[in-house]
Structure formats: structure tokens, C-alpha cells
Amino acid sequence: SILYPRTCEFHYAQCEKPVSLENIENTEGLQTDRDQEKMSSKIEEEDKSFVVKTGQSLEGHLGTYEVGELLGKGSYGRVFKCYKVGSEEIVAIKILENVKEGREEFKAMKLIKDLDPDQNNLMKFHECFSYNNATCLVYEILYVSLQMCLSKTHFHLFQIRAFAQQMFQALSALKSIGVVHGDIKLDNILLVKSKSLRIKLIDFGFAKKANKLLKGTEIQITPFRAPEVILGLPLDESIDMWAVGSVLACLYNRGYLFPCDTEYETIRAMVLPTADEYTQNTRKQVKDHVVDLDAIIQVHQDRFDDHDDDDHRVFIDLLKRMLEVNPQNRITPSQALAHDFITMKHLSGEAVLKPKTLSLRILSPWTRVQGPSWPRLTTTGSGCTGAVDLDQGSQTRARGPSAARRMMICGPRLHMKDYC
Incomplete structure (x- = not known):
């Protein structure tokens, strides 16, 4: 059965685990070089740790x-x-025994x-304070991560829409x-509480001013690492948009978009975006990753009885804009908030964007791509916090291809109310 946004208690039963989920659940190896170095030193000094x-x-x-x-326990505390x-x-x-690490995270929070x-979906x-030479950072308590949810459930597109809008608001604020x-x-996107679609972005230990990001900076874990980070090119805020695009693709596909054992494998899959090209050039079969964004629509369609083709096509269009190779052409947070997938104008025939048909060929020459002129994002009050009216979409389903029927399938129109 389809679960509408009144609750976030997903169906855990009868949820088969695809092969692609094996790497989703094993996150120990998915760390930056800095993480791995710190984890190694912590293992050596485990007996000396603050109890x-x-x-x-x-x-x-x-x-x-x-x-x-x-x-929870990580490489830093x-x-x-x-x-x-x-x-x-x-x-x-959060207790960090290394004073320098604690100082860096506190500096990032400042x-x-x-x-x-709350308005920008960031952890409070x-x-x-210091205690026995350890740094203690006090945060609001949240529920579980999307990582944990993904290992137990399938996400419907209306849930992904709610998560996407909140993340775009967070990126817009940053x-x-x-x-x-x-x-x-x-792991760093948490539900605020049970029976809620509200999420917050956590862990700002790597956060810094964009103008202080140097080429070659060790940042992001491999499955969510932007190509310019892998290649040691100039960096800016657009690397976060790439990461959010990779997160949304994971929620939709229940697996990482690209292989992530090594950066070489990741880049190679980005260069060879179709299964045939990948097999032809590497003599290997595609196993646990999908590189053809258009192909994953069918995968998701097979999981749900209710499926709106237009809504899924618009979502894939958004993903392509988020995973644009050239960061200068990558969609911005304000543009993403105005995209049809978020505004849902395509469901009422008010679509304003032309579909993006470019293939995801990452290492092609970085020539500027001419795209549509984007509408300006307009909000009322202090800003667009992004939210779903949870009372919509919970009534008896109608028959026929009416706008009301499509709203039942795709979820309620997003507006400035609380998700909780």
C-alpha cells in the first residue's frame, strides 16, 4: 500500500534487500583520507580514551x-x-577527545x-564546553538517519520531494x-522525529567558507564526491548540490549511483554512462550501480502501484541538473527550489522548464551548456522553509487522470507549513 505524508513510519515488512544495498549499509570504508587517518590513530589509543x-x-x-x-560513534568522537x-x-x-578537532567543529558551528x-533545516x-580535557558539543536530539531508513524501506517519490525541498532550503541558506x-x-541527514517527514542536516565538522576551499582539499566521501573534488579542480558551494543529488538518487534507486570502491572506478563509471559502454570499455558487467538516470525510472515504477510518468520524468530532469559535470552549469539551490519537481506545476499543466536531455558524460570537455532561462524564486515572509500539508493526500483515492488523482499519487503541493 502507498503511505501518504501523515506519517513517516514506513513499511518495513516485505522489503527485499537488493544487491545495491550491501554497499549502502557498509559505511566503515566510506571515509575521507582524513577520517581514515584519525580512525587509525584512535584505534591505537583506544585504551587511553576518555571514559x-x-x-x-x-x-x-x-x-x-x-x-x-x-x-553513535565515529572517527572523531x-x-x-x-x-x-x-x-x-x-x-x-558529541564528545571529542582531541581538542583541535573539537575547536574546528565549534568554529564551523560559529x-x-x-x-x-528550524527555518533552514539545520541541526540546532x-x-x-570542556570536560576532563575533552570537548563537548551540545546539539538538539533528532531521530534516525536516512541511511538507517533506506536499509529498511522503499521511499515513494512524494517523500523524496519533501526531503529534496528541505535540503535545497538548507543549501540556499548556506x-x-x-x-x-x-x-x-x-548518515548526515536525520529525521527530526518519528511520524514526520521533516529532516535536518547535521555534522558541520568539515564546513568552511567557500573562498577558503583549496584545490585538492580532502572532502566528501566517495559515493557523494563531486567530480571536481576527485580531479583536484577549483571548488565552491556547488559540491554540496552534487552531494544532495547523489543522496536523492540513492533514495530513489536504493543504491549508489556509481561504484565507490575507488575514485578511479567512480570516475570511470561517470565517463561511461550506459551499461553497454561500461561493459564494452571495461569488459565488466554492471553489477550494483546505475549510471543511466533515465533507466532507473522503470526500477522505481515497478515498486509502486501508483506511478505518474510526468512526475518521475521531472524528477530525473532535476537529478540531471544537480549532477551536471560543470559546476558552473550545475543547478543552484534557488533554481532547484523553483524547479517543477518542487513546485509541482507540471501536474497542473503549468510546467515552466524544458526537459534536460544531456547525458551524464562527466569527463567530456567542460564547455558551457545553454540552458533555459530560470524563473526567479519568490517567497513571502522571511523565506521559503519548505513544507508539506500533511492533511492533503490522505483522503480516499479518486479514479481517473484528474489533477486531484495525480496529487493523490504524487503527494500534496509543497508550501510554507511545518512537516511535523
Whole structure:
């Protein structure tokens, strides 16, 4: 059955795991060189690590926190669920034993301190303090990552639309202050809570000003790494748009778009965008990745009874614009927010964009591609936060190809309300 946006408790039963999900679930090897170096040193010094026990108290500037369960562990530190003493507030505290690493993440959070975290779908930061020579960063507590959701469910296109709009708003806010996140991936996008389509972008440990990004900077993990990063070319905020495009492709296809064992394999798959070309040039069969964006429509169509061809074609058009090889021609956050897939104008015959028909041939000469003139994004109030009216799309389904029927299939029109 199709699940409409009133809830985010997806069907976990009868969800077969495709081969492509094996690499989605194994994320230990998907790290930057900097991550791997730090993880190696941490293994060597594991016995010397700062011990945090359940029930222990951490004294911060804004209050005392009681340590609860361990939520996660990475190459840079551990995250605990904590309870603020004297209140009902629950927070997530990230503990980093390396002072330099803690200082860098705190510095990154200061870059975005003037952005509204709720309006722009960014993780809320409360405070930073030191405890026993460890740095403690206090954040709002969120639910589970899209990585975890993807391993258990199929995403319908209306859910992907909701996630896409919120991520575009986040990128738009970051671009407005000239900041690059630099580590957008499934693990770093979390649902705010259960029974919600609201998400937030987390982990700004690699964030920095775009004008300080140097060529050859070690940034992004391989499945979400932009071609200009792999090739050591000039970098800017557009690398985040590539990463979001790769994330949306993962949600749609339930697998990485390109092979990601090595950067060489990734680039080779980008150069050879069809299965026939890949096999002809490498003498290998395509196994667990899809390089033909148009071909994945059928894969997704087979998973759901309700399917609107126009909606899926418009989504693929958006993906092609996000995964444009030349970062100068790559779609911007404001343009993405005005794309038909987000505005849903194509469902009522108001489409304003011409389909993008360019193939995804990454290493072809970077000549400027003439595209359509984009409409300017207009918002009301303080900005476009992006949201879905959860009461729409939950009524009895109509028959026939009417606009109402198509809205039932594709989800409600997005507007400025809360997803929760």
C-alpha cells in the first residue's frame, strides 16, 4: 500500500534487500583520507580514551547534563543521549577527545550561528564546553538517519520531494553566507522525529567558507564526491548540490549511483554512462550501480502501484541538473527550489522548464551548456522553509487522470507549513 505524508513510519515488512544495498549499509570504508587517518590513530589509543559512563554528570555553561545511552560513534568522537538536569529537555552531546578537532567543529558551528536552524533545516547547536580535557558539543536530539531508513524501506517519490525541498532550503541558506558543508551524505541527514517527514542536516565538522576551499582539499566521501573534488579542480558551494543529488538518487534507486570502491572506478563509471559502454570499455558487467538516470525510472515504477510518468520524468530532469559535470552549469539551490519537481506545476499543466536531455558524460570537455532561462524564486515572509500539508493526500483515492488523482499519487503541493 502507498503511505501518504501523515506519517513517516514506513513499511518495513516485505522489503527485499537488493544487491545495491550491501554497499549502502557498509559505511566503515566510506571515509575521507582524513577520517581514515584519525580512525587509525584512535584505534591505537583506544585504551587511553576518555571514559563516559551512563548516569555520569557533565557540567556545561547552560546547565548540568546526565549521560544516557550511546547514540553513535565515529572517527572523531562519540555522541550520547543526555538529559538536562532540572528540566525535561533531552539533548545530544558529541564528545571529542582531541581538542583541535573539537575547536574546528565549534568554529564551523560559529559560521552558521546567524542562520535559523528550524527555518533552514539545520541541526540546532546549544553550547560548547570542556570536560576532563575533552570537548563537548551540545546539539538538539533528532531521530534516525536516512541511511538507517533506506536499509529498511522503499521511499515513494512524494517523500523524496519533501526531503529534496528541505535540503535545497538548507543549501540556499548556506550559500547565502558563502559556506560549504562538505560532508553531505545519508548518515548526515536525520529525521527530526518519528511520524514526520521533516529532516535536518547535521555534522558541520568539515564546513568552511567557500573562498577558503583549496584545490585538492580532502572532502566528501566517495559515493557523494563531486567530480571536481576527485580531479583536484577549483571548488565552491556547488559540491554540496552534487552531494544532495547523489543522496536523492540513492533514495530513489536504493543504491549508489556509481561504484565507490575507488575514485578511479567512480570516475570511470561517470565517463561511461550506459551499461553497454561500461561493459564494452571495461569488459565488466554492471553489477550494483546505475549510471543511466533515465533507466532507473522503470526500477522505481515497478515498486509502486501508483506511478505518474510526468512526475518521475521531472524528477530525473532535476537529478540531471544537480549532477551536471560543470559546476558552473550545475543547478543552484534557488533554481532547484523553483524547479517543477518542487513546485509541482507540471501536474497542473503549468510546467515552466524544458526537459534536460544531456547525458551524464562527466569527463567530456567542460564547455558551457545553454540552458533555459530560470524563473526567479519568490517567497513571502522571511523565506521559503519548505513544507508539506500533511492533511492533503490522505483522503480516499479518486479514479481517473484528474489533477486531484495525480496529487493523490504524487503527494500534496509543497508550501510554507511545518512537516511535523
